[in-house]
Amino acid sequence: xxxxxxxxxxxxxxxxxxxxxxxxxxxxxxxxxxxxxxxxxxxxxxxxxxxxxxxxxxxxxxxxxxxxxxxxxxxxxxxxxxxxxxxxxxxxxxxxxxxxxxxxxxxxxxxxxxxxxxxxxxxxxxxxxxxxxxxxxxxxxxxxxxxxxxxxxxxxxxxxxxxxxxxxxxxxxxxxxxxxxxxxxxxxxxxxxxxxxxxxxxxxxxxxxxxxxxxxxxxxxxxxxxxxxxxxxxxxxxxxxxxxxxxxxxxxxxxxxxxxxxxxxxxxxxxxxxxxxxxxxxxxxxxxxxxxxxxxxxxxxxxxxxxxxxxxxxxxxxxxxxxxxxxxxxxxxxxxxxxxxxxxxxxxxxxxxxxxxxxxxxxxxxxxxxxxxxxxxxxxxxxxxxxxxxxxxxxxxxxxxxxxxxxxxxxxxxxxxxxxxxxxxxxxxxxxxxxxxxxxxxxxxxxxxxxxxxxxxxxxxxxxxxxxxxxxxxxxxxxxxxxxxxxxxxxxxxxxxxxxxxxxxxxxxxxxxxxxxxxxxxxxxxxxxxxxxxxxxxxxxxxxxxxxxxxxxxxxxxxxxxxxxxxxxxxxxxxxxxxxxxxxxxxxxxxxxxxxxxxxxxxxxxxxxxxxxxxxxxxxxxxxxxxxxxxxxxxxxxxxxxxxxxxxxxxxxxxxxxxxxxxxxxxxxxxxxxxxxxxxxxxxxxxxxxxxxxxxxxxxxxxxxxxxxxxxxxxxxxxxxxxxxxxxxxxxxxxxxxxxxxxxxxxxxxxxxxxxxxxxxxxxxxxxxxxxxxxxxxxxxxxxxxxxxxxxxxxxxxxxxxxxxxxxxxxxxxxxxxxxxxxxxxxxxxxxxxxxxxxxxxxxxxx
RNA sequence: GGGCGCUUAGCUCAGCUGGUUAGAGCGCAGCCUUCACACGGCUGAGGUCGUGGGUUCGAGUCCCGCAGCGCCCACCA
Numbered sequence: 001x002x003x004x005x006x007x008x009x010x011x012x013x014x015x016x017x018x019x020x021x022x023x024x025x026x027x028x029x030x031x032x033x034x035x036x037x038x039x040x041x042x043x044x045x046x047x048x049x050x051x052x053x054x055x056x057x058x059x060x061x062x063x064x065x066x067x068x069x070x071x072x073x074x075x076x077x078x079x080x081x082x083x084x085x086x087x088x089x090x091x092x093x094x095x096x097x098x099x100x101x102x103x104x105x106x107x108x109x110x111x112x113x114x115x116x117x118x119x120x121x122x123x124x125x126x127x128x129x130x131x132x133x134x135x136x137x138x139x140x141x142x143x144x145x146x147x148x149x150x151x152x153x154x155x156x157x158x159x160x161x162x163x164x165x166x167x168x169x170x171x172x173x174x175x176x177x178x179x180x181x182x183x184x185x186x187x188x189x190x191x192x193x194x195x196x197x198x199x200x201x202x203x204x205x206x207x208x209x210x211x212x213x214x215x216x217x218x219x220x221x222x223x224x225x226x227x228x229x230x231x232x233x234x235x236x237x238x239x240x241x242x243x244x245x246x247x248x249x250x251x252x253x254x255x256x257x258x259x260x261x262x263x264x265x266x267x268x269x270x271x272x273x274x275x276x277x278x279x280x281x282x283x284x285x286x287x288x289x290x291x292x293x294x295x296x297x298x299x300x301x302x303x304x305x306x307x308x309x310x311x312x313x314x315x316x317x318x319x320x321x322x323x324x325x326x327x328x329x330x331x332x333x334x335x336x337x338x339x340x341x342x343x344x345x346x347x348x349x350x351x352x353x354x355x356x357x358x359x360x361x362x363x364x365x366x367x368x369x370x371x372x373x374x375x376x377x378x379x380x381x382x383x384x385x386x387x388x389x390x391x392x393x394x395x396x397x398x399x400x401x402x403x404x405x406x407x408x409x410x411x412x413x414x415x416x417x418x419x420x421x422x423x424x425x426x427x428x429x430x431x432x433x434x435x436x437x438x439x440x441x442x443x444x445x446x447x448x449x450x451x452x453x454x455x456x457x458x459x460x461x462x463x464x465x466x467x468x469x470x471x472x473x474x475x476x477x478x479x480x481x482x483x484x485x486x487x488x489x490x491x492x493x494x495x496x497x498x499x500x501x502x503x504x505x506x507x508x509x510x511x512x513x514x515x516x517x518x519x520x521x522x523x524x525x526x527x528x529x530x531x532x533x534x535x536x537x538x539x540x541x542x543x544x545x546x547x548x549x550x551x552x553x554x555x556x557x558x559x560x561x562x563x564x565x566x567x568x569x570x571x572x573x574x575x576x577x578x579x580x581x582x583x584x585x586x587x588x589x590x591x592x593x594x595x596x597x598x599x600x601x602x603x604x605x606x607x608x609x610x611x612x613x614x615x616x617x618x619x620x621x622x623x624x625x626x627x628x629x630x631x632x633x634x635x636x637x638x639x640x641x642x643x644x645x646x647x648x649x650x651x652x653x654x655x656x657x658x659x660x661x662x663x664x665x666x667x668x669x670x671x672x673x674x675x676x677x678x679x680x681x682x683x684x685x686x687x688x689x690x691x692x693x694x695x696x697x698x699x700x701x702x703x704x705x706x707x708x709x710x711x712x713x714x715x716x717x718x719x720x721x722x723x724x725x726x727x728x729x730x731x732x733x734x735x736x737x738x739x740x741x742x743x744x745x746x747x748x749x750x751x752x753x754x755x756x757x758x759x760x761x762x763x764x765x766x767x768x769x770x771x772x773x774x775x776x777x778x779x780x781x782x783x784x785x786x787x788x789x790x791x792x793x794x795x796x797x798x799x800x801x802x803x804x805x806x807x808x809x810x811x812x813x814x815x816x817x818x819x820x821x822x823x824x825x826x827x828x829x830x831x832x833x834x835x836x837x838x839x840x841x842x843x844x845x846x847x
Numbered sequence: 848g849g850g851c852g853c854u855u856a857g858c859u860c861a862g863c864u865g866g867u868u869a870g871a872g873c874g875c876a877g878c879c880u881u882c883a884c885a886c887g888g889c890u891g892a893g894g895u896c897g898u899g900g901g902u903u904c905g906a907g908u909c910c911c912g913c914a915g916c917g918c919c920c921a922c923c924a
Contacts, residue, residue, distance in 0.1 A: 017886085217923080224924090236924060249924090281922065291924040300922040371923045421851055425920045537918080568918080605860080611852085611917075615859055617873050620886090624872095627886055635883030684861065688871080695888085702883090782890090789878055789890040796881060 010746045011638045015630035017623070020738040021596050025157045033751050034162040037083050040526055046082035047530040048074060049511050049560060050163070051543070052089030052171060055148045056096040059155055061614055062536075064587045066566035068603035070534040071161045072679040073564065075734035078162065079757040085527045087167035087514045090152065092145035093176070094503035095206070095377065098442035101141050106130060109137040109441030111476040111498055114485075134441055134476050141172055141442055155587060159596045160737045162753065169513055171506050172442075177472035179513045180506040181447040183550060184436075185465055187392055188448075192553050193436075195390045195460060199296050199305075200435055202385040203375040204320025208439040209389050210375045210382060211502055212396075212432065213542045220372045220381070223365035224287065227355060229265040232257075232276070233362060235287030237370060239355060240322070240339065240347040241294040242267055243330050245274055246310040250290040252278035257290055268360035269335040269351070277308055296384035298373075299431065315339075316383045322347050344383070388460060390437040390446060390499065394549050396430035408548055411558040415677040416609040419537060419565040426541040434546070436505045443500030447473045449480040456491040464494060468518075508546035511559045533560040537609070540565065564677050568611040590619065597736040598622035604735045607680045625687065626739040629732065632694050633743035635702075636721045645722030646715045648764045653704075653713055654816035656720035657766045658774035659697050662689065663724055664760045664767035670731055671757070679734065686731045693724060696778035703823035713819070727758040776810055776838070777817040783840035784825040791844060799827040801843040805835035 028034060048070065053063055078084045102108060106125045113133040121140075122130070132140070149170065156163065169176055187193035200209045222237045229248060236242075245267050250257040260276045267274060281300060282291055293304045295312045304310065313327035321343055326336045335354060339347035355361035372381045395402030405427055414420040437446065447466050450458035464480040466473050475496025479485045487493030509517075511530050516523040529551070535543060544563065551559035591599055594616070601622025606612035651657060666689045673681035698721070705717035726748070733740040733752045744752035760767050780802075788797055802825060804814050811832050814821070822830050828845070 015883090217921090234924075238924080283922095283924080287924060293924085298923070300924070303922065371921095373923085416852095418851060422919055425850065429920055431922075541919085570917090607861090609852085610860095613859065615873090617859065621872060623886070628884070631884035631887090633883090638883075681861090681863085684871085691871095694884090698883085785889055786891090792878055794879055794881070795889065796879090 011634050012746075015634050015742075017595050017597070017626055017630070017739060020742055021158050021160070021591075024738050024741050025160065028162075028751070028753075029157075029165065031751070033753060034078075034084065034086065034164050036085050036087075036164045036167060038523065038526075040083040040085075042526050044083045045085050045526050046074075046077045046532070047085035047515070047527040048087075049514065049530045049533045049547075050086065050088050051535050051539075052091040052169070052507070052510065053152060054094075054096060055090045055092040055145045055152065055170075056100055059152060059587055060569075061587055061590070062569040064159060064599065065569050065603045065606060065612065066534065066536060067156070067161060068159060068600045069566055069606065069608070069679060070532075070564070071163075072600075072604050072683075072734040073532065073534070073674075073677060075162055075737065075753060076674045076679070076682075076757070078753060079730065079733065079755060081756065084162070084164075085167075085514075085530075086163050087169065088153075088156065088161070088163045088165070089169045089171065089176075089510060089514070090145065090149045091171045091503070091507065092141065092149070093171035093443055093506055095440065095442075097141050097145060097172075098440060101137065101144055101442070102129065104144055105140050107132050107137065107140060109134055111441055111496075115474075115477045134445070135474055137441055138172060142170070145170065145172070155591075158591060159587070159600065162737070167514070171503075171513075172444075174472055175519075176506055176509075176513050177444045178519075179509050179517060180444045180501065181471045181473070182468055182518060183509050183512065183554060184501070184505070185447060185468065185471075186554060187550075188463075188465065190553070192393045193390060194393075195388055195437075195463075197386060197388045197460075199302050199384045199386045200389055201299075201373065201375075201382045202318060202387070203378045204318065204380055204383055205378060206375065206440070207318055209387060209435055209437060210378075211435040211504075212430065213434075213504065213545075214376050214502075215373050215382065216376045217371040218374045218381075219369050221367060222370050222372075223367045225352065225355070225365045226288070226362040227268050227292075228360045228362060229267060229274070229292070232260065232265055232290060233288050234290050234292045236292055236297075237368070238294070238297050238348070239351045239361075240344055241297050241315070242292070242351060242355075243270055243272075243326060243336065243339065244294040244297070244313045244315045245272070245292045246295055246305065246313055247274050247293045247308065248276045248290050249279045249282045249293055249304055249308070250276070251282040251284050252280060254278075254282070254284045254289055256284075269354055269358060270330055270333075272330055279304055279308065298384070302384065312386070314386060316344065316385060318385055318387075320344060320380065320383060387439075389435050390501075391433040392436050392505070392549070393553075394430060394434040394545075395427060396432045396434070402427060402430065405545075405549060405552060408552050408558050412548075412560060413562045415562060415564045419540065419563075419609060422537065422540045423545060426545060434502075434549075436502045437499040438502055439498070440500050443503065444472070444506050445474050445476065445500050446497040447471060447475065448497040449475050449483075449494045450497065452489070452491055452493050452495055454491050456489075458495050463497075504542050504546045507543055508550050511547065511551065512554075528559070529555075529557050530560045531562060533563040535563065535565060537565050537568065562677065565609050567606055567609050570611055570613045590616070594619040594623050595626065595738075597626040597738050600735055600737075601625060601683075604679055604683050608677055622736075625690075626736055628690075628694060629729075629736065629739045629743055632690075632698065633725060633729070633746065635698070636725050637743075637747050646719040648719065648723065648762075650712070650715040650719040651723075651764075651766065653716045653820075654773045654813075655697075655700060655777060655820055656716045657769045658771040659693070659720055659724060660763040660766040661769035661771040662774060663727055664763045665771075666731070667727060667758045667760050667762075674734075682731075683735050686728070686735075690728055690732075692778070693728070696781060697724075697774065700777055700781065700817065700820040700824045704820055707823070723763065727762060730755055730758050772810075773813045773816050776806075776813040777821055779838065780804055780814065780821055780840055781824055784827075784842050787842040787844065793844060796826065798845040799825055799842055800845045801829040801831060801841075802827045803831045803833060803841040803843075804838070805833045805841070806838040807836070808834055810838055 108129040110131040111134045115133045115135040119136045224235045225239045261278045264273045264275050322339045326332050338350045395405045409423050449464040483494050515528040598619045602618040669685045670682040701717040704713050729744050740752050
């Protein structure tokens, strides 16, 4: 900085927060303040695995909250001397983007089409969607998301994230696709990934398989129907599945059915003979204690079907309708015709009518409310259909792997620690391997082809894989090695795997993407395993777990040292904050209203892991704090004069020593808090010190420091002010980076954000001093103020006589600061008396 | 059904390993045009720390039960 040309401190006449964001953001970018040093070694680096925000729509305050907290951590570490590796990604891969692109451009993805390098959108949107190949579709996705990503980056810069903006990535970009496919191929080669034809949860609207992590329960009204299978009555909420029934099951110890095990009964309406079987998962106190097993009504059905080796009678198609033709063994009679081709709901109605008419339903359906599984974005309950899918082993079916993944998580430092329970709960609750294939278009394709037999039938057991050097590939438009495009779909040729990976299958390799795994060995060695994974609590089961899993499988290591789990933003509408009159609270509007530092102050007040209300009141306080920084710095620096402030050697006065002792405690406390990732505590401590510094210390010494007098007293005060100010500006820098940089620039070289973090050693031998002089002086000053206020007098009113009564020890402290007290309080005649407790008598002069 | 977190002044929240009269800010009331700051300063009034027990010389702070709120997990016939 060269704003000190005149030799005097560059303190502006009227300091202001206006425009600080633009000015300093561009200076930081220009100077490369936050650029990663590629020559850094692992021991010097602090690397952060930043969550890539979803690029659809706009960022909301919840994101701002978490990212700012992480930035405060990053800034602290940088000042402590770490070389920060702090990249930023954009999650533009997945269903939300896919849907936006479809409607925005009026296209649909048809993976069977070849890539058209000359594809151009028509000028006028047509009536029907234009079918495009998957590579063309991805190009459109990238085109649309590029704009959003720019807007996101601007917002992040505006709020002062100290990210290295030369290191950004997109989860749909070549680099991320390559990394994701490479990792998958390695999982495949080691047998950790496999494909299998199996019943899986299926969304009938999106027509894709869904993983356990993407499901959520919804409470729905339903009804118990009591149905008769010969003389045995069962209860079911899904009478439409009677045609899919393959057995009845009761608990092995249930005496009511003990003599029926091994025998058969007939299904109502269809008369299909099904066995009665024992299984430990049947619960005697549910319904009549005996359940109908269908292929497939719920997850338990799958377990029973698998463990009891039952036949398959699937009746629900992928579009959510009942099949036209009945499954094997089910007669194509009147009952079947009544449900064939119907939706699940229609079929249920028809079944209930028929069952009531035939007398095979006992009584009316009894309405209940029960939890039903949904895809988290879906509108209708998930069905279970059988299809070929890709899986990655995650411990869901393997006790040993599960145990090792639980152990891995103990190698990670969780902040706060109790969040780890969510991980443990999740891993312990896994009921199957991770289903990673999706029957969608926009995403990372599986780098897999299948050879076709003489009849054109695909051989799923001998997939063709590309050389890693070819990645990324799209098997719907690229041909496997040894084949030509002409052989696609021909007998003896090949066919590409049509599916794409689950979005988490790519997100789970963010450490490998950013650290340059297999592409930049030096970078990888310097940054991986990473130091910090910050993220939200709701994605512990997805992002955190999946990332840990893949690092475990590939590198046999936990991917980070620490994880910080941020809290949740409480919607102010749910609280009774008045409904804003049509004003949508976007991050930018709040940033413009209060300033970035103020919004950051609010975010940094949220304790790690603690839910926090969106509270503009807190932002106001942050703004006030930032303004106070400007004014206090201006005051302290503006009077330091032409020459540089005196140094530590000049500090003699007891009051000054006391302040530095207090400062040492602050530095110690704030540093310890930061080390424990408790940025909020560090901020609280710093803020508390700062206000009493302004209100008491500065008031007490202003006459001595800047008055007519000079000499040792003045030197001591000026030295103390300079030392404290320098430390405070740095202590605030992680939280209020703009105003801190501004005030720092008035008198220091370089950026405050690369300045060394304050240390106790900076206050020298005063660190251990007793700070009581300051406390006593502040108390006496406060007492005088109280009297002036009570008498409705100005703070400038003179005090004719000030009498301080106190025990001897305290009087010594008073004496040590008497000059400052007299000046600050405006005292003409000062008297001390020895007494029991500290008391102050004030005699004001007449007006 | 299991688990985690929260419950402290009207509001938003601090209170670390238990220790003298429980803290901050906002809001509220009053005062001060003060020479860094009216986008301000000073002063003040507000709390039986959700509830019932227990441990202890002493509990907001530890233990047990209960309730309310929020979240996570669960094979939900």
